[in-house]
Amino acid sequence: MKSLKLISLVLLGAILLSACASGAGTVTSWPGLAADSTNAYLADGNSVYAVRLSDGVKVWQYPDKAGTPKFFATPVLTPDGQLLVGSAGTDDALLSLDPATGKEKWVAPFTGAKDKWIASPLVVGDMIYAPNNDGTLYVLKLATGEFQWSLPISHSLWGTPVSNGKLVFVTSLDHFLYAIDPQSHKIAWKVNLGGSVPGSPAVSADGSTLYVGGFTKKVSAISTADGSVRWTAATKDWVWDAPALDGDTVYAADISGNIYSFGAPNGKNAWPDNQPDGPITATPVVLSDGTVVVVTESGLAYAFDRVSGKAWGVGTNIGGKIYTTPVVSGDLILVAPLGADSLLAALNNGGNVVWKFTGK
């Protein structure tokens, strides 16, 4: 009896210590979302799901059985029919899945990185540019996932790279925006933005300008030629993810929940003070009719008039917390909440919920 008590006490201590230490190694995922014309692809928690857009039914789930990998990065659909997704786990694999079946396509996933994948990879031509949390940009062959070359950059790389066709632009938590020359495998230029940049830049249609936020309470327009700053526009708080570019307008949102509509040529904010509800980490999404959709940490989705900046209605309550940028496919706006009763919700253009996917 006494031994039982002692063992119970030790076990209780172990459980308490486990609870204390859990924050050090395992954490909640950050859902990532992509879609083609038939399916949505959601990386959330320990799984990647393919969900049919027509009715919200699960098509496949990877891995088949509950596994150890965790997913932070947004899946990427490639022009040659692959679904790339980086994982976080013991081998931190970068995988290629078949979007139709969820089966692995490469002979073996890429496991050469030293840390987890938070950023999504960028595909340019027949190459994959994949920034890792270990501070290195890995370049792989698109068809096979074979390692080609790598470039140690700096601190953790969380933002998906963008390209203007000549250079690849990578943001870093080390406060810098880097321009990488894929030909020379070297850094062409870098610019100090004054604070960490967890999100991606947005590149203008002509490839001459990057628009980037970060932890300095401003959005900057940067020349892709040499990294010179064209303008900066103040925000009230940090801009977590990439601004959205629509013609001559740059939409951005900060983690205090303010939304901005900057003129791309000059950085002048056209909207009045606009703070719908709750912090915003996701990139605003511009629909084909010009409506700007914003999701908040409070679990709501809002639509705004592009000219006046006025919200339509009171917002649609999805539930949970929404950090992930919505994805538009056809007539549907896909939203991936965290900690809600569903993993994915599809809204129509009127903001009404069409279906919800719970993971089953």
Next chain:
Amino acid sequence: MWDLLLINPFTNALLWIYDVLGHNYGVAIILFTILIRLVTWPLNGQQLKGAKVMQDLQSDKEWLDIQKKYAKDKEKLAQEQMRIYKERGINPFASCLPTLIQFPIIIGLYQSITRALATTPLGLLQLARGIYPSLLNTSAIIPLNSHFLWMDLGRPEGIPFPAGFTVSFLPFGFPTLAIIVAITTYLQTKLTMPPPSTSNPKDQTAAMTGMMSIYMPLLLGYFALNFASGLAVYFVTSNVLGIVQYAMMGRVNWRNLLPGAKQPALPAGKKK
């Protein structure tokens, strides 16, 4: 509420030390652990005194007599124990209460160390919200420089094996720090616990000591193996400080490190 009262103040204090000391997170963890140890020093002192009194009681003749006499009458035994406590002015909870008060502080320390590392997007968002802007320039200190000695404090520690050599159950390399954690935990448990008393073979404290000296090093070593090495630095610092504190109070039992060491039996009724 937990965040507001404990985690956020701890995290800000930790980051303030980090900022003042030239952005070395390893040194900040060590100094912050020392600071917390100093703050909780009086509580530790009370705990030690309480534990010593209870340990001494286990060898006391009158105490042993009533254990034997009322072995089959638990109610009477409890009454007699309470009488002895009252007569001698002993508070049986004197060693537990300081531990209970310290426990949230230790948990808070753990959590603030891991929170400041912010190795994921949600972690970073949570950290950003908890920082006091009047105390710290958040933009300047994020991201933390997590490199300390040979370690990345945000990742499990391991010295890489030579090329081509892998061990499946050691994915991060040779776990130097986990071994140091296990050794220092073992030393602290052994050195700071009273040796088993020969006068009372049913001594519960001794039984607990024996069990703790086996399980705790394994448990903390396992944590050090799998979690961020910043935590392991805290474990090692805390263990070393624990030994130093006990040594300064004259309570370290070096004899415990000798195999088969026993505390000499005391004459009947004699109080230590």
